[in-house]
Amino acid sequence: MKDLGHGANVDLMAKSFNKKTEDIIDFSSNINPRVVPNLDKYILEGLNNCKSYPDINYTKLKRNIGKYLSINPNYVISGNGATEIIYLLMKNLKKRLGILNPTFSEYERGAKLNNLEVISFMLNKDDEFSVNLKEIEENINDIDSLFICNPNNPNGKIKNIEELLNIMTKHNKLLIVDETFIEFVENEDDYSLIKYVEKYENIFIIKAVTKFFGMPGLRLGYGVTSNKDLIEGIYKYKEPWTVNSFADTLSNYILKDEDYIKSSKEYYVVEREYMINSLRQHENIQVHDSDTNFILIRLENMKAEELKLKLFRDSNILIRDASNFIGLDENYIRIAIKSHEENVVILNELNKILGE
Known part of the structure; x- marks a missing residue:
């Protein structure tokens, strides 16, 4: 099947690197991590x-x-x-x-x-x-x-x-x-x-x-x-x-489910600010404003494909190489905002690669 260039290609990536799908944290797919009650x-x-x-x-x-x-x-x-x-x-x-x-x-x-x-x-x-x-x-x-x-x-x-x-x-x-x-x-x-x-x-x-x-x-x-x-x-x-x-x-x-809807919105208001502020501690990346559950980033000193492969190979993290969007170059990535615990994981891994 032709690769349509979207995120969420966890199975294909896991197979290519001989990894287990369940071990991968998927930041390429923009999905609310909170489970609906009942x-x-x-x-x-x-x-x-x-x-x-x-x-x-x-x-x-x-x-x-x-x-x-x-x-x-x-x-x-x-x-x-x-x-x-x-x-x-x-x-x-x-x-x-x-x-x-x-x-x-x-x-x-x-x-x-x-x-x-x-x-x-x-x-x-x-x-x-x-x-x-x-x-x-x-x-x-x-x-x-x-x-x-x-x-x-x-x-x-x-x-x-x-x-x-x-x-x-x-x-x-x-x-x-x-x-x-x-x-x-x-x-x-x-x-x-x-x-x-x-x-x-x-x-x-x-x-x-x-x-x-x-x-x-x-x-x-x-x-x-x-x-x-x-x-x-x-x-x-x-x-x-x-x-x-x-x-x-x-x-x-x-x-x-008004409680689920309200709590999810409130979660993203707080977590989005946390993620954007944390990412902006790095001088060598450009972090775009976001109002939703994902963040677009331009890398200054690394290609998107290089970072994607390094995170996947070394840390079991999958991000979205955004270079195939019309008008974006090979330095753009997109990451989802997931649970706070998972967000801490990717921030720590990015710190190791990009520098504190």
Whole structure:
């Protein structure tokens, strides 16, 4: 299989170095390490529900998501992870798609597989990956829609994009926002465009349950829009029963667990500050601001691949070589924020390599 260049390739790396997968600490995958309470109980209920097909319309699942977001459940399209939603959406876009880079590579891959023309706009990495609104408006006639990740992967910085929404609305263009990591943001309601979905039909938002709730293997994502043509177009291509009974069942519980949601947000506020401040003790690296559960770093005196291999070989730590993101060079790495104990481990190992 072709290497798609993502993180979380633990099995392949372990096999290459004759290591045990369970011995590896995976900092390449951006997942909440905190376990949802009563998860085993919910999984058993999901197992029992596997005896029947899931509801083909996912009525209860969409209702649960609607309550979680305080939106009309008819605006929700559930999928087998956010990636399914991305690929279904690409089948319904007009010819020219703008993408703000550096960002998640599956946007461009999905676009090209559906014969879309991709127009790349570059975020300003010298200004914490800010958006050049003037450039977008000057080139607005070259695109039919625009894809932005907020908070962005790989740098994790959240942006207020209401002005961008105003530009896209004024010119009758579709704005697609990937909010997959927004639950990790301290004041997410200040930045999410969910509150504008009913008012504006030119918004399509992509979200995922499994990253914030720490279950990427569950594969549960969804799209949100009030655009009836887009909804109908997606269901024209969407395969039935792509969300399994486990994900369907867990939505009855985890989206309502206010204590888990609150404590996870509070944990990341504190731990993110600790990690960033600790990393910035090193003069020979550049640590970018982050509002989510991962941190982008530029190494001054070492290549990303070299550090990745050294950490894996000597310390059983896997990080993300971020050099394959469009616009980033061979010195960029990305590390997840995991449990405090695991974070201490990688900080100590980096101290040994980079110097106190």
